[in-house]
Amino acid sequence: xxxxAPSHSAPPPAVSLRGAVALSxxxxxxxxVDLDVARGEVALVEGPNGAGKTSLLRVCAGLVPxxxxxxxxxxxxxxxxxxxxRRRVGLLAxxxxxxxxxxxxxxxxxxxxxxGGDTGRIPAACERLGLTSRLLATPAAKLSAxxxxxxxxxxxxxxxxxxxxxxEPHAGLDASARALVYDLVAEASSIGATVVVASHEPELTExxxxxxxxxxxxxxxxxxxxxxxxxxVPATEATDATEATDxxxxxxxxxxxxATGGTDEVVVHVA
Amino acid sequence: MWRDAALVAGKDLRxxxxxxxxxxxVAPFGVVALVLFAFALGPDPVPMRxxxxxxxxxxxxFSTVLAVQRSVSVESADGARDGLRLAGLDPAGLFLGKAAxxxxxxxxxxxxxxxxxxxxxxxxxxxxxxxxGSCLLGAVGLAASGTLYGALSAGLRVKETxxxxxxxxxxxxVLLAGTRLWQAGVAGGTPAExxxxxxxxxxFDAVYVAIGVLAFGPIQExx
Numbered sequence: 001x002x003x004x005a006p007s008h009s010a011p012p013p014a015v016s017l018r019g020a021v022a023l024s025x026x027x028x029x030x031x032x033v034d035l036d037v038a039r040g041e042v043a044l045v046e047g048p049n050g051a052g053k054t055s056l057l058r059v060c061a062g063l064v065p066x067x068x069x070x071x072x073x074x075x076x077x078x079x080x081x082x083x084x085x086r087r088r089v090g091l092l093a094x095x096x097x098x099x100x101x102x103x104x105x106x107x108x109x110x111x112x113x114x115x116g117g118d119t120g121r122i123p124a125a126c127e128r129l130g131l132t133s134r135l136l137a138t139p140a141a142k143l144s145a146x147x148x149x150x151x152x153x154x155x156x157x158x159x160x161x162x163x164x165x166x167x168e169p170h171a172g173l174d175a176s177a178r179a180l181v182y183d184l185v186a187e188a189s190s191i192g193a194t195v196v197v198a199s200h201e202p203e204l205t206e207x208x209x210x211x212x213x214x215x216x217x218x219x220x221x222x223x224x225x226x227x228x229x230x231x232x233v234p235a236t237e238a239t240d241a242t243e244a245t246d247x248x249x250x251x252x253x254x255x256x257x258x259a260t261g262g263t264d265e266v267v268v269h270v271a
Numbered sequence: 272m273w274r275d276a277a278l279v280a281g282k283d284l285r286x287x288x289x290x291x292x293x294x295x296x297v298a299p300f301g302v303v304a305l306v307l308f309a310f311a312l313g314p315d316p317v318p319m320r321x322x323x324x325x326x327x328x329x330x331x332x333f334s335t336v337l338a339v340q341r342s343v344s345v346e347s348a349d350g351a352r353d354g355l356r357l358a359g360l361d362p363a364g365l366f367l368g369k370a371a372x373x374x375x376x377x378x379x380x381x382x383x384x385x386x387x388x389x390x391x392x393x394x395x396x397x398x399x400x401x402x403x404g405s406c407l408l409g410a411v412g413l414a415a416s417g418t419l420y421g422a423l424s425a426g427l428r429v430k431e432t433x434x435x436x437x438x439x440x441x442x443x444x445v446l447l448a449g450t451r452l453w454q455a456g457v458a459g460g461t462p463a464e465x466x467x468x469x470x471x472x473x474x475f476d477a478v479y480v481a482i483g484v485l486a487f488g489p490i491q492e493x494x
Contacts, residue, residue, distance in 0.1 A: 061357060063353060063356060063357070065492075082359070082492075083359045083360075083361065083362075084359070085359070086356070086357050086358065086359035087358070087359035089357070090357075091353075091357055093350055093353060094350065095349045095350020095351070095353065095354075096349050096350070097349060097350050097351050097353060097354025097357070098349050098351070099282070099286055099345065099348075099349075099351060100348060100349070101285075101286045101289040101290045102282070102285060102286060102289070106285065110278070110282050111354065111358065113278055114275070114278055114279075114355070114358035114359075114360055115357075115358040115359060116358075116359065139289070148349075
């Protein structure tokens with residue numbers, strides 16, 4: 001078991017799970033997860049398909065209740081205080097949560113207003129994600145998968161939540177957008193947001209992460225430190241998404257274990 | 272709550288304005304149902320006029336099922352329902368917004384179907400206030416109950432077939448009251464006879480709006 005106890009003066013973690021068990025019917029999604037993610041930390045969640053990565057994020061977002069154990073997110077009970085919590089949490093899920101009949105602009109505006117966000121941030125967020133005026137006027141039904149992902153990211157950026165939960169954030173994105181995801185995570189962390197990234201492509205994020213936790217069978221089976229100092233190869237140097245996916249230099253490799261550049265205190269209890 | 276309701280209703284009505292499902296598909300379906308009823312009753316105008324109020328409300332009920340299914344399916348695509356949950360919207364506001372949007376669509380459908388009844392069945396309205404009032408109150412009750420049962424069936428694989436099975440039996444009071452109110456408001460009817468039915472549909476509306484406001488959140492979370 002790897003653990004590092006926080007000091008008593010440290011603020012409560014952004015995410016705290018103690019023996020968390022979540023079910024889908026009788027099927028266990030999480031089978032006793034102990035995990036603390038400190039405020040401002042970037043945590044990478046790795047694991048094979050069906051390991052429980054998405055379920056872990058959905059529990060953190062309050063979308064899936066736990067049937068045993070304790071969960072606290074941003075100091076709140078995700079079930080009892082779900083409305084208050086959800087406005088402070090942003091989840092980039094597999095679905096983009098877009099309405100096909102609405103334009104990109106209408107989708108972003110609705111999502112930000114629904115979450116109580118500042119609509120004044122929308123233009124800058126859309127520009128950041130490369131959503132041109134032509135694209136903003138396009139119905140979501142006509143977008144590609146990658147463009148839908150960009151719109152979902154624009155909503156997150158405009159909302160600027162305290163806790164970012166990113167589920168396979170690079171899926172469907174081209175090289176430039178992948179590099180942009182990297183920058184967005186770095187910026188979110190730099191302004192004090194906590195980021196939890198679940199990914200099959202850890203090489204795209206782990207340079208930013210304080211640590212990576214490996215999930216298997218609904219449990220956290222190991223953790224390793226990562227570094228936050230390396231930068232990705234600029235998008236212009238990556239010729240296409242395939243090259244980036246192949247790890248041909250899109251992002252630098254994670255430094256060896258023990259060379260962590262993270263400054264936040266981390267507690268991981270391996271169940 | 273009211274801000275969230277207005278936001279959600281505006282979103283749903285904007286989607287309807289773009290897709291025109293209610294007016295382009297559901298309303299024609301209701302009109303076709305009325306035409307089929309007219310064929311079934313034959314050319315004699317007397318039974319047609321007598322049956323017209325009931326047939327109007329049966330057509331409205333069938334159209335309601337389609338309108339509610341559309342309202343549910345809008346949230347099923349691309350994880351949109353999760354998006355609403357994640358936004359932290361007030362569940363009561365969400366319910367009221369969805370129900371308000373369905374109410375507006377039903378009122379438009381009732382206008383089309385009402386015109387169809389007048390043209391096809393030769394019905395003459397003598398108390399427009401009673402007829403319009405029954406349509407308004409009926410639409411509210413149907414939208415509230417439909418939104419509630421739509422949410423109940425939303426997470427199920429058989430939602431398309433389960434919704435009418437759940438909804439149609441519980442909206443019988445609206446069918447009865449609406450029919451009686453129409454009978455009281457058209458030629459040959461007595462407006463005073465509509466009063467108790469007005470109370471019934473008002474009570475139905477109040478009960479389902481209250482249940483929806485209170486129960487929509489837990490239903491949405493468990494669906």
